Amino acid sequence: KNEVEQSPQNLTAQEGEFITINCSYSVGISALHWLQQHPGGGIVSLFMLSSGKKKHGRLIATINIQEKHSSLHITASHPRDSAVYICAVRSVETSGSRLTFGEGTQLTVNP
């Protein structure tokens, strides 16, 4: 079983829909990242969380440390949100700032 599991693997939505991507992890962590990978491959860091909730524009990320679960929400989705969204955790057991990554969620938003 992977230490980081994302769901769903693939998600197709219509423009304007509210989107939720989930991430569950099985290790103790010091931080969780949400990343966005564009079709060309480049990755952008969206959020880093250690507790609670963060919001940036139409993106909201939440984390529940006790339940070892995080969600990424996109409000009023747009075709330009189409990308792979990756959850990554920094485990307290590993040295340095090594990250363990989920397999990613491919999001497609249709106009």
Next chain:
Amino acid sequence: DGGITQSPKYLFRKEGQNVTLSCEQNLNHDAMYWYRQDPGQGLRLIYYSQIVNDFQKGDIAEGYSVSREKKESFPLTVTSAQKNPTAFYLCASSIVPGRLTEAFFGQGTRLTVV
């Protein structure tokens, strides 16, 4: 602007040849990382370096080598010993470990070995 630069974006090599992927950062980050991404799999750590002149193997280091002679640069060599080198390679950096930091990623290099 600060950031990480990987070059080239696309790289083709013949089987049996070594190839070196470049990664440069001007963020003054101590830690740098190389990841490999294959279809349907999460990013996997190849090598990482927490300080100049020091680096450690990640989860899939076999067939790869790195150097960290300068803080800004962390080149990755894909050797002929790597059995399946065709993949997407990502470089990342972060501030000294132990502090809550964001990881910065390069744009990636897609290596195709023919």
